[in-house]
Amino acid sequence: MTNRSGQQPLFSGKSGRERDSRRDLARHKYGWLGLNTNHRRVFAALEDGWLRPLPTNAGLLLGVGAYAPEHWDEGRHPISVRLKFDVRKLPSMEVLALRDESWMPCSPKDVGPTDTSALYWPGAIPTFAVSSLEVATAEERARLSGMARLFTNVELPVPVTVGIPEPTDLCVSTPPTKAGVGLAIPHDADAIRGALSMATWAVPRIDPWLDLLVASLSSDQEQLAISATKVEAQWWRFPPWITPCTDKPSEELQDCLWRAAVDVFRDQSERRSNCPAKLAEKIAAAGTHYGCSDVEIADWRRQTNEILRAKSTIRLDVWRDCPVGMAIQLVLTRPEPTRFKKWSQDIPNLPPTVWWSAAALCGLKHGYRKLDVSFRGQAPLQEALSVHALRTSAADLRQLRWPFLSGDPSWRREANGFVLLWGDKEIVHKTHRARGQWYAADYRKKEVVRQAKTVSKRMKWECLHRKIKLPSGRLPISGSGDVSRSGSEIHVDGDVWLQLPPYINIEETLDVESFRHHVVVAAGRLPVPPITPATGVEVQQLNIPGLAYVPNFLSKAEETEVVAEIDQNEWSKELRRRVQHYGWHYGYKARQVDSTMRLGPIPKWAERIAQRLFEQNLVSQLPDQVIVNEYIRDQGISKHVDAESSFADDIAMISLLESWEMVFRNQRGHGRRKKILRMERRSATIIANEARYQWSHEIPKRKSEPAVISKNTRQKRPRIPRERRLSLTFRKVKSEHHKTLGQS
């Protein structure tokens, strides 16, 4: 028996049972490809994003609706893992399929319903296509998951299942001819994917920066140049993931340093040598090659060396002199992404341009393979960046079509933040930060303008115009100088004294465009702008200074996840209502914490929320204590003031599961004023200053809550019976409580 190419068929044996299972599969629209391999192969693939062929092969043999065995034994205690790949996640490319006992070219999407038993995949296969991981026993599952939890750069794409494989005697060998274009992963792809991941993770959440990110992901050079200029980061005309088509020298120091750093960090051989001082030297040398002056670059190198020797520290006040130089210093001193990330806490007022440029360089230098899973993002983002890294690093793979990812990247604003899209597919959601909110704020509102002025003054931004309106008539003038008007200016020559009537005031107006531009580029840590909630009570109407309210602070999915985490943990029955404490224990009797009450770091789910509160500038310090309060039906908390001295000024409360009201009462001043805030489910309420110390708050003990207020009705508001509300209180324990016993 011979196939078309005149070769011996390579297929041997086919059981009746296998035929049946194939018929079953034919009923499904999409098929799956299966591989039975060793767990070490699985880990190597997951850290990399690609399951590569064995060193001896050019491709992978996959079963269609069955698991093709890969004979690869490693280790004394191997675990056989059966992987399923979803064909919808694979590119449309020519592969070889075993049909009617001979190998024929076909497209992976056609394999399901046809009479195909095996498929030869030329090259590497993406791990994002993995739709199932199966092992034989619970002990193996425990070992496999236990190892995955240990490795910082590995995350199992799906939970491991335990199952007994159907016995198949699928036994095929490599096809004789090489299949069409192979999916060979270029060397650069790992560095590029590292840069893409870190850049997406760190992108400043302000409109012009998102425009720049999107432009840098598309290949529109013109748009890229416009966006880069708008944020005063011209060097971003050369994103780290695009090989510049021009070698044209530039005299601009920033361009040269940037291109030099990209070259050095992208170079595989350089990534092996980690010595920061030597890398600085190489970057300086490459920078001179790109055309900038030796003097300027020598100055940067000297400064960098002093920092690397701990003789001086990175100086934020001079960042404008050399933003790229500073970005490179941030990477050289902390090349490991997990440590690099801490710059945002250690220098909280880093300008967006330095932060983002540095993060992209850090990712480029570190690469994707070693990258901690916390920077990798969720599945849709990983899929998009994986494909994009491949496209940008290999010219011959640019034309490859991935049916699940078409169109161009874009972004759009949504209620609680931004979403990044590829075509019409949402690939990542990000919540608002203070700068993005300031950028989009409504400057017709008086309160917004008032606070923007305060911010400008505090930050010493030059976006306030001081004006006086001169009254009609005559004004006394003295001094030896002369005044003349020409067009829209007056010229003053010499000393001129103008005597103004007493009622004349200097008016301060905000140059909104200039202010928004500062929001985009300037250094500094901004407070959140006055927030207008989308639903519920208008907090501004409440007019309690120090009270902030953010509806939809958590998404629905996050709420579900957090509640599940909480319910897995043990409740303390110290009080009538159930509570959980994280980070520090709180003594209800003594109403304080002390150093013996440290419980350890707060769990990951809580840390993510704490981080978000801090990043959105809702709290001034990263919270390290969380109390979970559970309120069932008519439970409440009586009127109190959170006056304990153990905690920092601001306290954040997250409401989960139900929307209940909180009553605020003014403790000082005349007439005990009472105000009501409806704390929507998934919202955040922050109390500081007056809201915390001058106002008491309480959750009334009652059986039901009023439904959402609709303005136009005079009917009695319907009430909804209470069931269960969880409240998470985030606080920061003051640092003196970290003091150890030996010190107190």
Added chain:
Amino acid sequence: MRLPTYEELANVEEQLEVLEYPLDESLFVVGPPGSGKTVLAVQRAETVSRWETGKSVPIVTYNRLLRRLMQLLNNGGVYPRTMHTFVWEEYRRRTKHPVPTEREDSYAYLWPEMLGRLRRARVVPDRPHLVVDEGQDLPEGFFVYASRHVSRTLTVFADEDQALSRQCTTLEQIKRAANLDNPIILRRNHRNTPEIAAVAEHFHSGRLPAADVTRESNGELPRLIRSRNIDDTAVLISNWRQTMGGAVGIVVHRTQPTGVELHQKLRELLPRSRVNIYQHDERNENSTNILEDGVTVLNKMSVKGQEFDSLFILELERFVPCENQAERRAMYMMCSRARDNLLLVYGPGHLSKKAANALPGPQILERQ
């Protein structure tokens, strides 16, 4: 303490073997500092507890700070105890009697008497697994007790070379007492850069060969620094921490008075950062979060088993020249706590000629 990437272990057969070892079998692992024993110990205990759902797996160690570290590393299901706490709790739970000890020393257990009572009471192992770290520091009797009366499945991690206490147990004794197979020997050092390992090895004197370093060079030689006074030292450390970030460890000979004074100064210089002092006598390990970035001041005894991105050893003149094997071992152990940077600080006076000669040469230890 940093957890590994898969890439770092992919070619380290013996590390993978430990991770892949069946969960229902006993395991004996021996390895030098930096070979990842503590992380492997916590990982194994956690994996077993997830498999045996609902049962917590005790993990026993000698040192309280190490117990604390394990508590911080683990995500639940693991039950870290010092040996003393564990034995007291466990023995009382099973026999309803206090542990018999020497009259003057409540830590000196009368193992034969204990084992006799347990045998007579027919106490059989009832825990699914027991994990021991730093096994060389635990008495031989403990291993007999553990294997006969606590759990049929034991996982023991040990390293003979860094034993500090006089009551150390040899690997052969552990193997015999706990009835274990030959150990898997971890030979690689995953913690130190080759430059730091070279300084540590200068003080190495154990029977096992020093570990092969798997990390790549970061091009930074460890440095010998003379400091004029404690203020200079504090500024150096504060600059370092601000620039490099990460976890910074400071070893002093005794926490009183140098450590306490330095701690105070660093708190002022680094208001944004965590600055802690660990004092053995104060038993304050629970208020120290060693895994968080920041600065930790501790003494030679407490630094054992810890890991810092940058390590400063102060009062070097009190540690060198080493007078005996135990002092050499201590220097070896201390130097090998550093991941990326090691700085040896002395002063204000010069080092004695003898001390200077006891240090590695300038091509290994840079003089600043």
